[in-house]
Amino acid sequence: xxxxxxxxxxxxxxxVLLAVLFFVLPxxxxxxxxxxxxxxVYAIGYNLLFGYTGLLSLGHALFFAAGMYGFGMSIHLWGxxxxxxxxxGGLSGLVVAGIVGFLALRTxxxxxxxxxxxxxxxxxxxxxxxxxxxxxxxxxxxxxxxxTLFGLDLSDEATxxxxxxxxxxxxxxGTAALxxxxxxxxxxxxxxxxERAQMLGYDTTRLKYIAVVLSGTxxxxxxxxYAILFxxxxxxxxxxxxxxxxxxxxxxxxxxxTIGPLIGVIFMFYLIDISSGFTDAYMFIAGVALLILCxxxxxxxxxxxxxxxxxxxx
Amino acid sequence: xxxxxxxxxxTRRTALKTLAGSTGAGLLLPGLAGGAFAQxxxxxxxxxxxxxxxxxxxxxxxxxxxxxxxxARINDMGGINGRQVEMIxxxxxxxxxxxxxxxxxxxxLHNVDAVFGPLFSHVVIGAAPRAGELKMPYFVVxxxxxxxxxxxxxxxxxxxxxxxxxxxxxxxxxxAENVGKKVTMIFPDFAFGHDHRxxxxxxxxxxxxxxxxxxxxxxxxxxxxxxxxSIPRETEVVYHVMVGPGVLTFVREMGExxxxxGPALFGFIDSLEAVDIASPGLEFLEDSYFWEGMPRYAQPDxxxxxxxxxxxxxxxxxxxxxxxxxxxxxxxxxxxVWETLAVMKAGMEAxxxxxxxxxxxxxxxxxxxxDMPLSDDHPQGDKVFNGRTHQVFGKQSISRVQDGKLVxxxxxxxxxxxxEDEVDYTAQSF
Numbered sequence: 228x229x230x231x232x233x234x235x236x237x238x239x240x241x242x243v244l245l246a247v248l249f250f251v252l253p254x255x256x257x258x259x260x261x262x263x264x265x266x267x268v269y270a271i272g273y274n275l276l277f278g279y280t281g282l283l284s285l286g287h288a289l290f291f292a293a294g295m296y297g298f299g300m301s302i303h304l305w306g307x308x309x310x311x312x313x314x315x316g317g318l319s320g321l322v323v324a325g326i327v328g329f330l331a332l333r334t335x336x337x338x339x340x341x342x343x344x345x346x347x348x349x350x351x352x353x354x355x356x357x358x359x360x361x362x363x364x365x366x367x368x369x370x371x372x373x374x375t376l377f378g379l380d381l382s383d384e385a386t387x388x389x390x391x392x393x394x395x396x397x398x399x400x401g402t403a404a405l406x407x408x409x410x411x412x413x414x415x416x417x418x419x420x421x422e423r424a425q426m427l428g429y430d431t432t433r434l435k436y437i438a439v440v441l442s443g444t445x446x447x448x449x450x451x452x453y454a455i456l457f458x459x460x461x462x463x464x465x466x467x468x469x470x471x472x473x474x475x476x477x478x479x480x481x482x483x484x485t486i487g488p489l490i491g492v493i494f495m496f497y498l499i500d501i502s503s504g505f506t507d508a509y510m511f512i513a514g515v516a517l518l519i520l521c522x523x524x525x526x527x528x529x530x531x532x533x534x535x536x537x538x539x540x541x
Numbered sequence: 542x543x544x545x546x547x548x549x550x551x552t553r554r555t556a557l558k559t560l561a562g563s564t565g566a567g568l569l570l571p572g573l574a575g576g577a578f579a580q581x582x583x584x585x586x587x588x589x590x591x592x593x594x595x596x597x598x599x600x601x602x603x604x605x606x607x608x609x610x611x612x613a614r615i616n617d618m619g620g621i622n623g624r625q626v627e628m629i630x631x632x633x634x635x636x637x638x639x640x641x642x643x644x645x646x647x648x649x650l651h652n653v654d655a656v657f658g659p660l661f662s663h664v665v666i667g668a669a670p671r672a673g674e675l676k677m678p679y680f681v682v683x684x685x686x687x688x689x690x691x692x693x694x695x696x697x698x699x700x701x702x703x704x705x706x707x708x709x710x711x712x713x714x715x716x717a718e719n720v721g722k723k724v725t726m727i728f729p730d731f732a733f734g735h736d737h738r739x740x741x742x743x744x745x746x747x748x749x750x751x752x753x754x755x756x757x758x759x760x761x762x763x764x765x766x767x768x769x770x771s772i773p774r775e776t777e778v779v780y781h782v783m784v785g786p787g788v789l790t791f792v793r794e795m796g797e798x799x800x801x802x803g804p805a806l807f808g809f810i811d812s813l814e815a816v817d818i819a820s821p822g823l824e825f826l827e828d829s830y831f832w833e834g835m836p837r838y839a840q841p842d843x844x845x846x847x848x849x850x851x852x853x854x855x856x857x858x859x860x861x862x863x864x865x866x867x868x869x870x871x872x873x874x875x876x877x878v879w880e881t882l883a884v885m886k887a888g889m890e891a892x893x894x895x896x897x898x899x900x901x902x903x904x905x906x907x908x909x910x911x912d913m914p915l916s917d918d919h920p921q922g923d924k925v926f927n928g929r930t931h932q933v934f935g936k937q938s939i940s941r942v943q944d945g946k947l948v949x950x951x952x953x954x955x956x957x958x959x960x961e962d963e964v965d966y967t968a969q970s971f
Contacts, residue, residue: 253649254649255645255646255648255649255650258649259642259645262642352759355730355731355759356730358730358731358732358735359735362732363730363731363732363735364662364663365663365666365685365687365732365733366637366663366666366667366732367666367692368666368669368670368692368694369670382670382674384674457641457670457671458671458674459637459641459666459667459670461637461666462663462731463636463638463663463667468636500642500646503631507593507594507632509632510594510634
């Protein structure tokens, strides 16, 4: 079996496994998995920039929130049809990522982290500043009509699960295809050695810009999906905490691997969920787990699997 | 023989597999295991969504103490419908996403009968849709106007504490008549503060007063000195409300700015909840006014019902923990937990509640409630519940700092707190 066939089998297998789990797991875990799949899409978006292009952003909550508010505000203020609102959510992320990328890519390394962090903070404060319209930190509930897409009630447990799975499958398979494409390889080249990529004739600034826009848009789609599937839009999702989360998920799961983000979200979600049943210091446990992983598996779970044997893992 | 069989069939590998499998199943399927025992014969399970960590932790700590005391009292009285009550508490980190996840844990993992307890508005609004989807009665103790505004759903009720809108509009007549008519407002620049800004601005105008300056303070602010020079010279009253970990800094810096001079002060006790009013630097608060949902300091006319409540939740006559006088309570708000649990008990008894199939009946039973007179169940005072808006209304107190203690100088009527209905949840389907 070729590496490409193995990769295809792995990704399709994961999607099939998630589909089977719907019929096997108790309701509680089905609900959790729906949430995990949407957050994994966010992590996949982040991984495109951090894992594959080597740009560490501390401001991705801005893109997630752009999608969430692009969708939510168009429903809330203008009663936009749900499908169009979803498109507007994605477009919001694309536009915001386009602007942020244009400005932030004038910097690099630590400065890039700081600039993205500042943009995200500005975005959060903008949401608060226009509180009478956005309802600020308090947020608002998405109407029932806004959660109905093509006649499907996305607040229904089963529909929500399948919608989340379709979204995750698209993001997962799309990323798997992307990283094997000419563009994906060029992005990895930038990550590995930007000067060498430049010397080989690649316009690395353009490549990084494409990565920011793709990553931001996918994060925004996850934000819009979160709003429609879970019915809430709020400023909390624009805070720095939600910029740190995807970084942790990707680090835990394995940066620069297609399945790493999903593994990272599952690991972190259940680490907190299970440990919170035993102690209030569940974030301490999450921190310790992160430290252990960083010390003993610095490439994350999927990265470690790739290092130890599955060299073909994309 | 049997020894031989076990030797030949149970290897180290299979034992480990079995152990791993059973551990995994235990972690994965506790909901199934619990479900088998949950129904109708065991205790009634109430999920307590608590802010143990995050920005709401000071409130959460006291909310949990009150909830524990209230559940103990209910059980001492024979429980609900002859069944003991078990409280299952889960920390939501004062985060809306975690709040929704906690509601899900209550519904599908712990199989609780109802959920109660969240305070912070963004957590309530973030979690209420999930409660509605799960058809889980969700009794919030939030103060927010979001319940009565119609933003939530039929499964979300607030029967134990009044909302910001009713509190604010009932303050305006007293402020205009006794404190001053030219008001400068200082409030946190997010939704809770905006509710104060909007409702009070209209209410004071209706009393012939005027808000001459509105000063919004970003929630990320750690020092407040630069905001005070914006207070206009002609200000007669500074209306202040602040929440979160910066409240003590806010109040102290306000004192440093005014230095005992300046306009009269009218604040919401939120600016001082869980803070000792005798803290150094707060002397300037002498003679200033505060709204209180329930007076922190035991008043001379304290009712026996309040005295019993105060003792049950372990609070002394100064509003601090009996065990540690430095541990000041969130007394103005936390009675809401006590009264919410009393309403839940009354609702379950009225509905003949037996199990999750009766959740709709529980909602309808609470919606049918109206008068809730002063009693051990309602130690804060008389209440009127509006079943259409799912919101309770009650008397509010205005206290004045005298000799370093809060002394009640005015109590509103319930009628002062009423406003037009903005929603009829009973018209919504289940």
